[in-house]
Amino acid sequence: MGTISTAHDLGRAIRGARIQNGLSQQALASKTGQSRKFIVDLESGKETAELGASLRVANALDIHWAAPLPTPQLILDEAVRDIAHELSSGDNEFALRIAMNALKQSKMMKPEHLKKPKSTGSGRFDALLAAGARIALDGVSTRKPRWGVKLQNPWFPGADTRSMSEAFKELTIKRTPKAFADFNIFLKDNSLEMS
Numbered sequence: 001m002g003t004i005s006t007a008h009d010l011g012r013a014i015r016g017a018r019i020q021n022g023l024s025q026q027a028l029a030s031k032t033g034q035s036r037k038f039i040v041d042l043e044s045g046k047e048t049a050e051l052g053a054s055l056r057v058a059n060a061l062d063i064h065w066a067a068p069l070p071t072p073q074l075i076l077d078e079a080v081r082d083i084a085h086e087l088s089s090g091d092n093e094f095a096l097r098i099a100m101n102a103l104k105q106s107k108m109m110k111p112e113h114l115k116k117p118k119s120t121g122s123g124r125f126d127a128l129l130a131a132g133a134r135i136a137l138d139g140v141s142t143r144k145p146r147w148g149v150k151l152q153n154p155w156f157p158g159a160d161t162r163s164m165s166e167a168f169k170e171l172t173i174k175r176t177p178k179a180f181a182d183f184n185i186f187l188k189d190n191s192l193e194m195s
Contacts, residue, residue: 004065008045010054015043017061032060072111072136075102076129080117083125093161099125103132110140116147127151127183134179151184158187 004010018028018039025043029036034053042049042057058064070078079102086095106114114133119126130148137144156172158164164172173181175188 004063006045007047007049010058011043011045013063014039014057014061017063018043021061028057028060032057072106072109073114075105075109076114076133077117078102080120080129083120083122087120087122087125095120095122095125096157096160099128099132103129103136106132106136109136111136112140113137113143114145116145123149124151124155124157124185127155128157128180128185131180131183131185135177138179148183150182154184154186156186 004013018025023031025039026036028034029039032053034057038049038053039057042054079098082098083095086092086098114137117129120129127148127150130145133145133148156164156169158172159169169186172186172188175190176186177189180187
């Protein structure tokens with residue numbers, strides 16, 4: 001499988017796939033709703049061919065580009081946006097699920113660096129993400145994030161979604177990773193599948 005990195009490469013791939021599928025330029029144009037001139041320009045590697053139309057032609061010929069996987073930073077930034085949205089609509093439980101999922105994904109990807117994301121609009125969630133970033137970077141990078149503010153009052157995220165007895169809170173405190181405890185956040189180590 002070849003690499004498509006220029007308009008010329010795309011044109012060659014489209015021309016080859018068109019011929020292999022037994023289509024004339026006019027037949028491909030009709031199939032994709034484009035003009036024959038557009039197909040001619042595309043196959044010749046014209047740099048200014050419209051991207052959307054070019055993608056429709058490529059898809060019609062089963063030519064697909066592989067997209068890179070999201071980066072840990074992108075996952076964190078998207079989580080911040082989604083958490084802010086859920087918090088604004090009053091769904092703290094779903095916001096917590098988004099945060100924990102993003103932290104789990106980031107931890108599995110073993111990032112070497114994470115920049116401070118925008119604020120979620122909640123000091124609690126900002127602190128949670130900062131603590132999670134430290135855990136994600138643990139053992140991978142010597143550069144720990146310097147962002148994040150310790151909460152003034154202890155926060156048990158689990159208590160936001162269910163009632164917690166004092167005994168369960170004590171167990172949670174004992175099993176909370178240091179990175180979270182440093183931010184005055186208490187959740188059990190298995191919350192991020194840590195051991």
